[in-house]
Amino acid sequence: MTGWPILGHQLAVRQLQQAVSQDNVPHALLITGPENVGKMTLAHTLAQAMLCTADEDRPCGVCRACRKVAAGHHPDLLVISPEGPRGKLKIEAIRAAEQFLALTPHESRHKLVLVEHFEQATIGAANALLKTLEEPPGYAHLVLLAGDSESLLPTIVSRTNQIALRPLPVPLVEQALQSRRHVPAAEAERLARISGGRIGWAVRAVDEPEHLQQMEAAIAQWLALMSSDLPEQFAALKTLSRSDTDLRQMLAYWLIGWRDVLLLKTQAEAPLTLQEHRPALEQLAERVTIRQITALIERIGAAQALLQRNVNAQLLLETLLLAHQQTR
Amino acid sequence: MELSCLQENLSKGLSIVGRAVPSRTTMPILRNVLLATDHGQLKLAATNLELGIVHWVGARVETDGAVTIPARNFIDLVNSLPAEQIALVVDEESQTLRLTCGSVKASFRGIDAEEFPVIPEPQDGAEMAVEAGDLRQALSQVTFAASGDESHKVLTGVLAEFEGQTLTLASADGFRLSVREIPLLHPIPQPLSVIIPARAMAELARIIGTQEEPVEISTTQPHNQVLFKLQDTVLNTQLIDGKYPDYRRIIPQEHTITVVVGRAELLQACKRAEIFARDATNIVKLAIGDGELTVEADSAEMGRGSTRLEANVEGPELEIAFNVRFLIDVLSAINTPQVVLELTTPTNPGVIKGVGDESFLHVVMPMHLGR
Numbered sequence: 001m002t003g004w005p006i007l008g009h010q011l012a013v014r015q016l017q018q019a020v021s022q023d024n025v026p027h028a029l030l031i032t033g034p035e036n037v038g039k040m041t042l043a044h045t046l047a048q049a050m051l052c053t054a055d056e057d058r059p060c061g062v063c064r065a066c067r068k069v070a071a072g073h074h075p076d077l078l079v080i081s082p083e084g085p086r087g088k089l090k091i092e093a094i095r096a097a098e099q100f101l102a103l104t105p106h107e108s109r110h111k112l113v114l115v116e117h118f119e120q121a122t123i124g125a126a127n128a129l130l131k132t133l134e135e136p137p138g139y140a141h142l143v144l145l146a147g148d149s150e151s152l153l154p155t156i157v158s159r160t161n162q163i164a165l166r167p168l169p170v171p172l173v174e175q176a177l178q179s180r181r182h183v184p185a186a187e188a189e190r191l192a193r194i195s196g197g198r199i200g201w202a203v204r205a206v207d208e209p210e211h212l213q214q215m216e217a218a219i220a221q222w223l224a225l226m227s228s229d230l231p232e233q234f235a236a237l238k239t240l241s242r243s244d245t246d247l248r249q250m251l252a253y254w255l256i257g258w259r260d261v262l263l264l265k266t267q268a269e270a271p272l273t274l275q276e277h278r279p280a281l282e283q284l285a286e287r288v289t290i291r292q293i294t295a296l297i298e299r300i301g302a303a304q305a306l307l308q309r310n311v312n313a314q315l316l317l318e319t320l321l322l323a324h325q326q327t328r
Numbered sequence: 329m330e331l332s333c334l335q336e337n338l339s340k341g342l343s344i345v346g347r348a349v350p351s352r353t354t355m356p357i358l359r360n361v362l363l364a365t366d367h368g369q370l371k372l373a374a375t376n377l378e379l380g381i382v383h384w385v386g387a388r389v390e391t392d393g394a395v396t397i398p399a400r401n402f403i404d405l406v407n408s409l410p411a412e413q414i415a416l417v418v419d420e421e422s423q424t425l426r427l428t429c430g431s432v433k434a435s436f437r438g439i440d441a442e443e444f445p446v447i448p449e450p451q452d453g454a455e456m457a458v459e460a461g462d463l464r465q466a467l468s469q470v471t472f473a474a475s476g477d478e479s480h481k482v483l484t485g486v487l488a489e490f491e492g493q494t495l496t497l498a499s500a501d502g503f504r505l506s507v508r509e510i511p512l513l514h515p516i517p518q519p520l521s522v523i524i525p526a527r528a529m530a531e532l533a534r535i536i537g538t539q540e541e542p543v544e545i546s547t548t549q550p551h552n553q554v555l556f557k558l559q560d561t562v563l564n565t566q567l568i569d570g571k572y573p574d575y576r577r578i579i580p581q582e583h584t585i586t587v588v589v590g591r592a593e594l595l596q597a598c599k600r601a602e603i604f605a606r607d608a609t610n611i612v613k614l615a616i617g618d619g620e621l622t623v624e625a626d627s628a629e630m631g632r633g634s635t636r637l638e639a640n641v642e643g644p645e646l647e648i649a650f651n652v653r654f655l656i657d658v659l660s661a662i663n664t665p666q667v668v669l670e671l672t673t674p675t676n677p678g679v680i681k682g683v684g685d686e687s688f689l690h691v692v693m694p695m696h697l698g699r
Contacts (some may be wrong), residue, residue, distance in 0.1 A: 064442055064446075067442070067443075068443060071443065073355045073357055074357075075355070075377050075445045095479075097480075098481075099478060099481070100479040101569075102568055102569060103377070103378060103525070103566040103567075103568060103569070104552040104553065104566050104567045104569055104571070105552055105565065106377055106445055106446070106552070106566065107445065107446045137569035137570070138569075139569070139571075246679060321457075
């Protein structure tokens with residue numbers, strides 16, 4: 001058996017490869033893991049392998065079915081995702097998937113639905129999916145992708161086979177960036193470090209420089225916010241919450257920042273993610289206690305969860321900043 | 329690819345396959361029609377992934393090839409052309425189709441035919457066959473009773489049961505049931521039961537049109553699709569996965585009242601009653617008395633109307649209410665001069681059949697008279 005074109009995640013890949021070759025892929029799979037860790041790539045490769053018409057070593061990558069999956073128009077594959085970065089996965093999308101699965105496969109023996117960001121499904125949408133999860137047609141396979149299983153309905157999780165993906169080792173990402181993307185060593189080291197092992201993020205940072213710039217802007221903004229006074233902060237937040245910035249992503253960057261501050265404060269050995277901002281981080285570390293940092297990290301995590309539930313973004317950020325204020 | 333064909337033939341063929349081109353789709357290639365050479369003919373194909381239609385047009389083929397072209401624009405252009413020879417040439421490199429017809433020149437940017445969904449083709453020696461006339465009539469008697477409610481998918485289909493010498497088509501929407509049997513031209517060894525989307529069946533009825541040659545029916549392995557092969561056209565349809573409810577249990581086994589009445593007269597009376605009924609949830613009342621049947625409808629705002637028909641009644645008197653739309657649908661689909669209604673009580677389903685025609689049966693639930 002030759003390998004799938006997937007970096008790392010050996011256990012999950014081996015497990016799925018075996019299921020494909022023995023033709024017993026579960027009807028419902030739940031792939032969890034941090035953003036950009038490779039969930040969609042894995043699901044997509046699984047779909048390609050299941051729809052591939054080659055006799056062995058699927059996906060072959062060259063047959064008509066493989067090429068159609070790659071181009072995104074295989075008639076037996078449907079990918080549904082929430083509308084927009086802050087959007088919800090609506091019940092209409094789930095209904096469309098049900099309609100899709102109600103009819104027999106077109107070219108293959110299987111029919112697959114990949115559901116991206118399932119954690120953003122509305123309660124109604126999640127419940128609508130239960131029926132299909134309960135008794136799917138023999139040819140139907142559902143692959144749900146989500147950040148973690150805790151944010152999903154237990155009734156959904158219990159009906160799926162779960163595959164948890166973890167961030168890759170940073171050196172592996174660094175190596176891949178150099179060998180596959182021909183990124184210069186220093187840059188590869190930096191991107192791999194910032195990515196924290198989320199290969200998709202690093203690749204995107206290479207392909208779309210604005211993605212990296214966005215992060216740098218977010219970090220700069222965060223450092224600026226930390227050293228400005230309350231009225232300035234509130235004014236900045238007002239603009240932020242009304243802009244179409246992906247706030248969850250922004251909070252994720254803040255977390256990276258606070259992690260580094262915590263590392264400095266505890267004088268830990270681990271390398272800083274934001275090595276470039278060391279002086280500013282050190283300044284910040286002098287002003288706060290470890291207890292305050294851990295409390296803040298917890299609050300940011302809670303805020304990220306709340307953002308998924310359609311709360312008032314401005315209010316949420318303001319409360320978060322007031323918590324930051326106490327650190328001054 | 330290089331070929332020429334007659335404008336009339338191409339236009340007719342496109343009008344047949346064009347029905348399968350979806351108006352809304354997430355897969356842009358489905359908006360295209362496939363043009364391919366096939367054994368010295370031009371093959372046209374389109375699909376919406378529920379049903380697909382393939383049609384062959386006579387052509388003089390110079391070199392083989394295939395391409396897909398945006399359907400709407402191509403069809404509109406071909407329809408606008410004079411009734412002359414059309415020359416079609418595909419530049420494989422750029423996937424461009426160039427068309428010449430008299431003084432008209434046009435070119436279309438296509439998409440590689442490889443990207444088009446695979447269209448199944450019937451193998452030689454079709455497994456089953458029926459008379460076109462039988463199938464046409466059966467479809468008109470059955471498809472209308474299928475449900476439009478997509479949340480209960482199996483009921484949006486028509487159940488097709490092939491067994492021995494008979495094909496039985498059935499559809500139901502929870503309020504009514506239509507069952508029609510037609511003979512198979514040769515017996516089949518293995519029974520087969522599939523649920524076919526009613527939309528595909530309606531399209532099949534349209535394509536059969538006036539054709540008289542037998543329609544060959546086959547399935548693909550492993551029973552994913554059903555193919556109906558007509559003279560120059562093949563319609564393939566995906567199947568609905570699921571278990572069809574046991575409709576035979578819904579058919580009343582006995583009745584106490586039999587009413588025989590002229591079909592056209594009853595249909596006319598129902599259409600008249602509908603004028604009043606359409607404002608009042610389509611309720612019409614059938615009053616069955618001695619040798620007569622009165623069809624009446626009553627609208628609190630508009631007024632009322634009734635028609636008394638002579639009928640051959642056996643059994644006690646009865647007043648029963650039905651949805652007039654349902655009665656009109658079934659009476660329009662029956663083609664015997666007289667129909668028979670078999671009833672028991674105002675709350676039990678009624679059976680409607682054509683007199684002297686044992687192959688068709690319709691069951692309709694009564695409505696509540698609300699008194």
